[in-house]
Amino acid sequence: MTIEAAPLLEVKNLSKTYAGRGAFLRSLMGRAGPPLRAVDQVSLEIRPREIVSLVGESGSGKTTLGRAILRLVEPSDGEIRFRGLDVRALSQKRLRATRRDMQMVFQDPYSSLNPRMTVRATLEEALRVHRMRPADQIARRVDELLEIVGLNPAHAGRLPRDFSGGQRQRIGIARALSVEPAFIVADEPVSAVDVSVQAQIMNLLLDLRDRFDLTMLFIAHDLSVVRYVSDRVAVMYLGRIVEYAKQADIFARPRHPYTQGLLRAAPRADPLHRSTTVAIAGEPPSALNPPSGCHFHTRCPIATDLCRQTRPLLAAAASEHLVACHHADHAVANWGASAAANP
Amino acid sequence: MSALLSVRNLRTRIPTARGPLTVVDDVSFALEEGECFGLVGESGSGKSMVCKSILRLPPTQCAMTSGSVEFAGEDLLAMSDRDLNRVCGRQISMVVQDAIAALNPVLPVGRQIGEAMLEHGIASSSADARQRSIALMRKVGIPSPERRVDDYPHEFSGGMCQRVVIAAALACAPRIVLADEPTTALDVTVQDQILNLLRALRAEFKLAVVLVTHDMGVVAQNCQRVAVMYSGRFVEVAATEDLFRQPLHPYTAGLMNCVPDIDAHAERTRLSPILGGPPDPADPPSGCRFHPRCPLATEQCRTGEFPLREVMPGRFTACVRHADLAAAGNVWALASAESSA
Numbered sequence: 001m002t003i004e005a006a007p008l009l010e011v012k013n014l015s016k017t018y019a020g021r022g023a024f025l026r027s028l029m030g031r032a033g034p035p036l037r038a039v040d041q042v043s044l045e046i047r048p049r050e051i052v053s054l055v056g057e058s059g060s061g062k063t064t065l066g067r068a069i070l071r072l073v074e075p076s077d078g079e080i081r082f083r084g085l086d087v088r089a090l091s092q093k094r095l096r097a098t099r100r101d102m103q104m105v106f107q108d109p110y111s112s113l114n115p116r117m118t119v120r121a122t123l124e125e126a127l128r129v130h131r132m133r134p135a136d137q138i139a140r141r142v143d144e145l146l147e148i149v150g151l152n153p154a155h156a157g158r159l160p161r162d163f164s165g166g167q168r169q170r171i172g173i174a175r176a177l178s179v180e181p182a183f184i185v186a187d188e189p190v191s192a193v194d195v196s197v198q199a200q201i202m203n204l205l206l207d208l209r210d211r212f213d214l215t216m217l218f219i220a221h222d223l224s225v226v227r228y229v230s231d232r233v234a235v236m237y238l239g240r241i242v243e244y245a246k247q248a249d250i251f252a253r254p255r256h257p258y259t260q261g262l263l264r265a266a267p268r269a270d271p272l273h274r275s276t277t278v279a280i281a282g283e284p285p286s287a288l289n290p291p292s293g294c295h296f297h298t299r300c301p302i303a304t305d306l307c308r309q310t311r312p313l314l315a316a317a318a319s320e321h322l323v324a325c326h327h328a329d330h331a332v333a334n335w336g337a338s339a340a341a342n343p
Numbered sequence: 344m345s346a347l348l349s350v351r352n353l354r355t356r357i358p359t360a361r362g363p364l365t366v367v368d369d370v371s372f373a374l375e376e377g378e379c380f381g382l383v384g385e386s387g388s389g390k391s392m393v394c395k396s397i398l399r400l401p402p403t404q405c406a407m408t409s410g411s412v413e414f415a416g417e418d419l420l421a422m423s424d425r426d427l428n429r430v431c432g433r434q435i436s437m438v439v440q441d442a443i444a445a446l447n448p449v450l451p452v453g454r455q456i457g458e459a460m461l462e463h464g465i466a467s468s469s470a471d472a473r474q475r476s477i478a479l480m481r482k483v484g485i486p487s488p489e490r491r492v493d494d495y496p497h498e499f500s501g502g503m504c505q506r507v508v509i510a511a512a513l514a515c516a517p518r519i520v521l522a523d524e525p526t527t528a529l530d531v532t533v534q535d536q537i538l539n540l541l542r543a544l545r546a547e548f549k550l551a552v553v554l555v556t557h558d559m560g561v562v563a564q565n566c567q568r569v570a571v572m573y574s575g576r577f578v579e580v581a582a583t584e585d586l587f588r589q590p591l592h593p594y595t596a597g598l599m600n601c602v603p604d605i606d607a608h609a610e611r612t613r614l615s616p617i618l619g620g621p622p623d624p625a626d627p628p629s630g631c632r633f634h635p636r637c638p639l640a641t642e643q644c645r646t647g648e649f650p651l652r653e654v655m656p657g658r659f660t661a662c663v664r665h666a667d668l669a670a671a672g673n674v675w676a677l678a679s680a681e682s683s684a
Contacts, residue, residue: 221531223605227611
């Protein structure tokens with residue numbers, strides 16, 4: 001992969017704010033509650049043919065960010081450039097053409113498929129709406145799409161309920177591919193399926209990337225999955241990206257204390273190296289009332305007064321390694337020391 | 344040494360519209376005092392049903408269950424409902440996956456933790472039960488329990504609800520906790536906290552735990568012994584270290600192969616997944632139920648009977664080709680190279 005390639009997708013200072021609880025009534029009385037910043041000034045670049053993972057705990061804003069990029073939820077602020085085009089400024093007509101180029105694969109393949117439409121009808125609809133093929137070639141294209149995702153075209157007449165979870169996820173992928181997109185947001189595509197099926201779906205996504213030169217934003221919470229599929233990894237905490245680096249660097253030299261904690265918390269499939277201490281104490285704070293300064297300071301083992309007062313900005317700590325921590329040098333030294341103690 | 348709990352030839356069949364489903368098929372194991380015994384397998388393999396059958400919980404209560412579950416000299420499957428109620432919640436308790444659904448939404452959490460203590464005569468009065476509930480909430484790591492004891496489940500996060508459920512399970516100081524995917528619905532950092540809590544409680548109260556999970560990492564980090572389930576049956580039982588060093592069933596080997604390594608030093612090689620999907624419980628394959636997905640299957644595997652056998656001291660497998668498996672190296676990598684060639 002060429003490092004110098006111009007990014008396919010550029011996100012700059014993107015925010016998505018929801019009105020606070022009871023906002024409507026309170027605004028009538030002139031006392032609106034605090035807004036919820038689901039995505040808080042996020043910047044991110046994704047290069048062509050790259051799979052970037054977005055990882056974080058539930059409520060960290062990763063799904064909202066994925067949806068905001070596709071304008072499935074309208075961003076509150078910031079900029080999205082796809083192939084250099086300002087997506088937020090596009091007219092409805094241009095947006096529709098761009099949408100074809102940017103597709104989504106959902107976490108729950110069952111609720112994202114129409115239960116009363118056969119697989120053939122689902123895929124035909126996408127092909128027709130976007131005029132992907134002349135009418136007489138649509139049926140053949142459906143068969144082809146099913147083969148691409150590893151399903152038997154003879155089963156195209158079945159309904160979603162006739163398929164297993166893994167097969168439904170393949171249908172969701174076929175639907176995304178039907179309009180020949182360049183970019184796919186895959187929102188937890190393997191978290192609802194069994195481990196044996198999970199590996200099949202991940203291999204399929206990796207193969208499709210190679211075959212169709214796809215670029216992907218892969219949303220996940222499972223670090224082993226993330227390590228397997230990603231070229232680069234962005235770690236989110238309470239609406240902000242706290243670290244963004246190449247996959248190998250995130251796993252070998254994590255520089256943010258939160259990333260380090262996530263890595264330590266993941267149970268290793270190795271009974272000879274058992275962890276005996278809690279990786280990160282406490283729970284993520286409420287996004288309605290996030291901590292001041294660095295959002296992570298309430299759970300961070302190395303937080304100082306600076307962290308409580310000032311938000312650390314995402315900045316380069318090493319080549320292609322961005323981190324938002326005032327004490328990233330300290331953190332990475334700690335990690336090196338603990339790695340040396342437990343090889 | 345006599346076991347704390349002995350499950351022998353447990354078979355559970357559930358009547359359905361499509362005919363009876365055998366969800367647990369001839370399962371036997373012994374649980375030692377203080378031990379953490381893992382039950383691992385994919386969804387539908389019957390691992391939760393093993394736990395439910397032990398306490399005759401729905402939907403197994405009206406099921407056709409055979410075999411025996413011996414605890415303290417008595418067979419739980421043969422005793423009256425009234426006698427079982429003396430054991431259930433008192434000596435053996437259960438922690439379920441969906442803690443929020445397990446709690447009564449209109450009852451303060453303290454009342455729910457205290458309920459079993461009043462029922463089993465551990466607490467002398469409601470006031471006593473309340474005090475004991477506060478102490479238990481503190482024990483399981485719920486901050487300021489004095490203030491939170493009268494709160495309702497919706498005022499707690501998912502992780503805190505799981506702690507409440509654990510507190511309720513521990514209320515009567517049981518000997519055994521059946522933990523059915525206790526951390527599956529939780530974030531990884533909270534999972535790590537809950538599993539650390541369970542480990543500490545096990546040591547403190549000499550609790551024996553049956554830990555149901557689909558995550559080989561959770562097994563590796565927590566269990567002394569583990570049973571691998573497939574289609575209602577135990578296909579391999581071993582000490583955890585032995586199992587990870589050398590699996591003796593192709594399904595176990597396949598499960599380990601499906602999970603990418605997060606260790607930064609491990610090479611990122613292509614995964615060789617188990618092909619296909621788990622069998623339909625209403626119409627399981629003949630012979631070894633894993634044979635349609637198994638790279639080592641022979642004609643014999645399609646028809647024979649393959650009960651769990653002890654092939655080395657403490658190592659049980661249902662696979663007749665376990666020696667070939669050990670000799671073959673990574674059968675899954677070979678199988679997937681063949682299928683793509």
